[in-house]
Amino acid sequence: MGIIIDKNTRAIVQGITGTQGTFHAKLMLEYGTKIVAGTSPGKGGTHVHGIPVYDTVEEAQEKHSANASIIFVPAPFAADAAFEAMENGITTIVIITEHIPIKDAISVMARAKQLNTTVIGPNTPGIITPEQCKLGIMPSHIFKSGNVGMISRSGTLTYEIAAGLTKNGIGQSTCLGLGGDPITGLNFIDALKMFEKDASTQAIILIGEIGGNLEELAAQYIAKEKYPKPVVAFIAGRSAPPGKRMGHAGAIVMGKVGTAESKIQALTEAGVKVADKPSDIARILMHG
Amino acid sequence: MKLFEYEAKNLLTNHGIPTPKGELATTPTQAQKAAEKLKPPYAIKAQVLVAGRGKAGGILFANSTEEAKKAAEKILNMQIKGIPVKSVWIEEKINIKKELYFGITTDRFSQSYVAVASASGGMDIEEVAEKHPEKIVKTTINPLYGLHPFQARQIARKIGYSSNQLSELGRIFEKLYTLGMQYDSELIEMNPIVETADGNFMAADARIIIDDNSLFRHQEYKKRLLEGNSELSQQELEAMKSGLAYVKLNGNIGVVGNGAGLVMATLDTIQYYGGKPANFLDVGGGAASETIAAALKIVLSDPDVKTLFINILGGITRCDEVAHGILEAKAKVGIAKPIVIRLVGTNEQEGKRILTEAGIHVLESMEEAAQKAVQTSKQGGN
Structure with missing residues (x-):
């Protein structure tokens, strides 16, 4: 169980011959992910760690019928790679690439909506259903299979919290990185809906940060729908000054929108327990 | 990247959107000459990238070319939120x-x-x-x-x-x-x-x-940004050139970490324990030892920094690379200030060994390390 990916997921790696693509294709294979093909225009006919490489997604699909793709293509070409995947029948796309122009991301999302394609990222560590499938770049040894779902806008902070859970014997159903950019595919509400239907998930951790209003909208959704599973949250950026981008392109407080206070207040009012520090999350899950 | 008002207005004009007729000037004399080509009255506006210039006195009006020159002189000698005004935009005041x-x-x-x-x-x-x-x-x-x-x-x-x-x-x-x-x-x-x-x-x-x-x-525009004519401070520009994200804050604990979310959480944890972070610095994913050394150099160049707190959770970043970077910075720029290091994740044992052998103590928990950094920042004068 888990959401979006599992042991039956068949994935291709776009940009498999680049440094990151090659490195992480190996780690994903070792984790047990079914990587059926890779693509890299101009490198068709070669192999990477025994994985066949094609010039186009079209050809890879004719021979392997994958349903997922993970993209490591450099930012100026990443949107084209995403279009190539969805126009060739891939239904789940994970975009690892960071620094993709917002305009490109917006057109990718618009087409994905028309085709009903699930897009994760860009600028995401990816997604992992522990001990089944990993489409991402996260260090796999800090995750273990279990009943807690994680949804996060931040990579290393997810690792910090997942490592804390695992250390305390709390396993995870699926950990999903939404991505640190202002425009991403899946948002908190989309993921909450998926976790609600997943029988293996008993509680959800929501890791947000300053910028935008997606956490506030998630809080409204939780309150309005009387969300049936317990949700624990952490919001990074309480000490961030307005007008300064804190690393992630999406992490910026403009005017009064997007502050940590506003998010924490909205979540608390919706009945979500908000942790003061990352390490408090495991404690809240164990002792309430 | 923010554009100056005159750049934005020129783009609008070129795309057929009506804007007041105007010209750019970098000296009072130039301003007067510009005014001669325009119809009075004039608006003289400081070209800065920070918000709130109107309230700071960066916009003046003039009825004659002589007045326009004086207004330009006044504005060109001004600093708005610490930023010296380098140019003014003179335009026809609209009704x-x-x-x-x-x-x-x-x-x-x-x-x-x-x-x-x-x-x-x-x-x-x-x-x-x-x-x-x-x-x-x-x-x-x-x-x-x-x-x-x-x-x-x-x-x-x-x-x-x-x-x-x-x-x-x-x-x-x-x-x-x-x-x-x-x-x-x-x-x-x-x-x-x-x-x-x-x-x-x-x-x-x-x-x-x-x-x-x-x-x-x-x-x-990229060229202008890299030439330093932008909203970025010198340290922010240096950081950008090294592929780092740096933001100056007003405390005294210098922070270096990997991943924007983790660094933000580090700042929050420092504040939670009563300390004040001096900066945000994210070395990004998979940082090599040179990147770590460059990051430490930027943070240590800030005179406000009393204590240095390095918080690394290695995923694609390797702890041994981080350890080498710290030693490299120590050898090249010298680290005279107290340093607190939390280092866990990929190749953790090797990283710890390298630092311990160099006499640097390494901690495992972020909370413990944050508390120690706060404590250290409060010792030895503040």
Whole structure:
């Protein structure tokens, strides 16, 4: 169980011959992910760690019928790679690439909506259903299979919290990185809906940060729908000054929108327990 | 990346959006010469990238070319929020009947662009948005089709116009959208766009922020950014050139970490234990030892830093690379200040061994390390 990916997921790696693509294709294979093909225009006919490489997604699909793709293509070409995947029948796309122009991301999302394609990222560590499938770049040894779902806008902070859970014997159903950019595919509400239907998930951790209003909208959704599973949250950026981008392109407080206070207040009012520090999350899950 | 007002206005003019006639000047004499080509009265406006220049006295008016020269001199000797004014924009003062707002920005939830308009434009637009949200008209734009002309006309109607004025305003909105897309703007706005006494429309002020990630498509602006003529401080620019994200804050604990979220959480934890972070610095994923050394150098160059706190959770970043970077920085720039290190994750044992052998103590928990950093920052004078 888990959401979006599992042991039956068949994935291709776009940009498999680049440094990151090659490195992480190996780690994903070792984790047990079914990587059926890779693509890299101009490198068709070669192999990477025994994985066949094609010039186009079209050809890879004719021979392997994958349903997922993970993209490591450099930012100026990443949107084209995403279009190539969805126009060739891939239904789940994970975009690892960071620094993709917002305009490109917006057109990718618009087409994905028309085709009903699930897009994760860009600028995401990816997604992992522990001990089944990993489409991402996260260090796999800090995750273990279990009943807690994680949804996060931040990579290393997810690792910090997942490592804390695992250390305390709390396993995870699926950990999903939404991505640190202002425009991403899946948002908190989309993921909450998926976790609600997943029988293996008993509680959800929501890791947000300053910028935008997606956490506030998630809080409204939780309150309005009387969300049936317990949700624990952490919001990074309480000490961030307005007008300064804190690393992630999406992490910026403009005017009064997007502050940590506003998010924490909205979540608390919706009945979500908000942790003061990352390490408090495991404690809240164990002792309430 | 923020554009100067004169850059934004020149772009608007070139795209057929009416703006007041004006010229740029870097000296009072140049300002006077510019004024000679324009019709009085004049507005003289400081060209700075920080907000709030009007309230800081960075906009003056003049009735003669002589007055314009004096006003320019005054502004060119000014600092606005610590930034020296290097140039002024002199333009013909317009006869304003009404101030409106029109801008285009991105919307996370709908994953698209949104046009925002209001009949109450001007300096207090943010207050209007907060206190009277009903006075703000929002229109979602489907990026596959762009802003439809009919949408632009509907916006004009909703902010109170009809007939010829509605058509004219609609055409201006369409042009602004086209311009915004051409320059990968994450924000493009006319605040205010004014209705003049004779019933025409003109963008009295314009702001464009180009998406930093798209600068590879806008080399002319990238060049200006890298030359240091931008909103970035020297340290922020150095950091950008080394591929690091750096933000100066007002405390005394220098922070270096990997991953924006983790670094933000580190700052929060320092504050939770009563300390004050001096900066945000994210070395990114997979940082090599040279990157770590460059990061330490930037943070240590800040005289406010009393204690250095390094918080690394290695995923694709390897702890042994980090350890080598710390030793490299120590050898090259010297680390005279107390240092607290939390280092866990990929190749943790090797990283710890390298540092321990060099006499540097390594901690495992972020909370414990934050507490220690706060404690250290309060010792030895503060």
